[in-house]
Amino acid sequence: MNASFSSSGSPSGDPAGGDVGQGFDQYVEQTSAVSFCFDDGYAASCEAIATLFEERELKANFCVLTDPSHAEDPFIRSGKIGDFGLWRDLAARGHEIMPHGHRHVHLGQVSDQIARDEIASSLDQFLDGMADEAPEAIIYHCAYNHLPDDLRTFMAERFVAVRATKANVGRNRLAWSRDDLVFDAAFPMPPDLEAGAKALISDLIGGPPSWQVLCFHGLEPEGWGPIAPSSLAALLDLCLDQGLRVATPLMCIKRLSCVDGAGFSK
Numbered sequence: 112m113n114a115s116f117s118s119s120g121s122p123s124g125d126p127a128g129g130d131v132g133q134g135f136d137q138y139v140e141q142t143s144a145v146s147f148c149f150d151d152g153y154a155a156s157c158e159a160i161a162t163l164f165e166e167r168e169l170k171a172n173f174c175v176l177t178d179p180s181h182a183e184d185p186f187i188r189s190g191k192i193g194d195f196g197l198w199r200d201l202a203a204r205g206h207e208i209m210p211h212g213h214r215h216v217h218l219g220q221v222s223d224q225i226a227r228d229e230i231a232s233s234l235d236q237f238l239d240g241m242a243d244e245a246p247e248a249i250i251y252h253c254a255y256n257h258l259p260d261d262l263r264t265f266m267a268e269r270f271v272a273v274r275a276t277k278a279n280v281g282r283n284r285l286a287w288s289r290d291d292l293v294f295d296a297a298f299p300m301p302p303d304l305e306a307g308a309k310a311l312i313s314d315l316i317g318g319p320p321s322w323q324v325l326c327f328h329g330l331e332p333e334g335w336g337p338i339a340p341s342s343l344a345a346l347l348d349l350c351l352d353q354g355l356r357v358a359t360p361l362m363c364i365k366r367l368s369c370v371d372g373a374g375f376s377k
Contacts, residue, residue, distance in 0.1 A: 141285070141320045144356040144363050145312065147347075148252060148274065148296065148326045150174045150211055151186075154193035156329035156337070161201055163344055167351065172359040173201060174211035174252035174274075177236035182215040186328075186335045195240035202244035207359035209246065210237040212254040219257045227265060234269060250274060250360055256296055256326070267292050272364055274324065281311060283322040287367035294360070296324040298336075305342035309349065316353050322363055 149160055152175040164171040176182065179192040198208045213233040218226040230251065238245050248271040258266065258275035266273050273293045281297030299307030308325055315323045328334030330343065350357050358366075 142354070142356055143285075143315050143320045143323065144358055145315070145323045145325065145350050146172060146358060146360045146363055147343075148172050148174055148324065148360065150252065150254075150326060150328050151184075151190070151215070151334055152176060152179065152193045152198070152211070153329035153333035154191050154197060156333045157193055157197065157201065159330050159340060160343070161204065161206055163340065163347065164206070165204070167347055167357075169347065169357050170205050170207060170359050170362070171201075172207040172209065172361075173198070174209050175237075176211055176213065176215055177233050177240065178213045179215070184215050184335075187215055190329075190333060199241060199244040202241065202246070207246065207361055208241065208244070209250045209252055209361075210234060211252045215254045217255045217257060218253060218262060219255075219259050223259075223261060226259065226262060230262075230265070230269070246361060248361060248365075250364070256298065258293060263292060272360065274326075274360065281324040281326075282315070283324065285320050285322055285367060287364050294322075294324060294364075296326050298326045299338075301336045304336065304338045305345060308346050312346065312349055312353075312355070315355070322367065324360065 149157065149171060152173060157173055160171050175198055176187065176192065179187050182188050202208045210233045213229050213236065216226065216229040218229065221229070234249065249269070250272045251266060251270045252274040256274065256276040258273055267289070272291070274296050275293050277293060277295035279295070279297060281295050283294045297311055299311070304327065311323060311325065315321060327338050327343075329337045331337040331339050347357060
């Protein structure tokens with residue numbers, strides 16, 4: 112299947128329209144939001160993460176690979192990675208599934224052509240595999256959180272947004288336009304992921320209204336730098352107790368584009 116895109120950067124339709132999802136029904140422009148991203152697609156972790164979110168009536172965001180068996184990353188190659196049957200099931204339950212690459216290539220460490228092939232292969236196979244459960248607009252979550260500047264135009268023609276490191280703190284403004292393209296994300300680092308994430312959330316609570324994006328891999332013991340299930344639950348509860356919106360990146364971008372008045376058609 113070859114991807115066909117409208118001028119909005121979505122496979123079809125209006126990515127700024129439709130239901131923005133639970134958590135934004137009573138959205139207030141000046142309420143900070145937090146997105147949790149889970150990379151690589153460890154099967155057992157994804158099932159457990161989905162349950163943690165569903166228990167709180169929230170939606171999780173899973174960033175998946177289309178050819179993990181050929182990834183160079185030893186954690187991925189030796190891990191039990193989910194397949195499109197699982198991704199479609201999670202999407203049907205309301206969770207957000209987005210591409211994270213084909214073989215988890217670091218886009219800044221290969222030639223421009225190899226990087227473009229990695230992205231294009233990932234997108235085509237993602238849309239094929241997701242079939243009717245493909246999201247209405249696609250966000251590309253870069254492996255290693257890295258996007259070379261030379262690829263910005265290529266990405267803008269295919270995706271409504273790209274997750275990559277900008278300031279490496281994961282803090283983004285509460286507005287969105289197509290010109291933004293890239294949003295920042297932070298990876299809390301071992302040995303204490305919960306403490307690192309709590310520090311970022313505490314800064315968000317004490318600062319101006321913003322959109323915070325946090326990235327993780329699997330739940331213990333899956334993947335590099337896994338987070339304990341109890342730690343993830345504590346982070347979700349902290350956000351909810353403090354009145355923060357917990358929502359997926361596409362939910363946030365859709366809503367922020369409406370607040371901003373920009374939409375995705377510009």
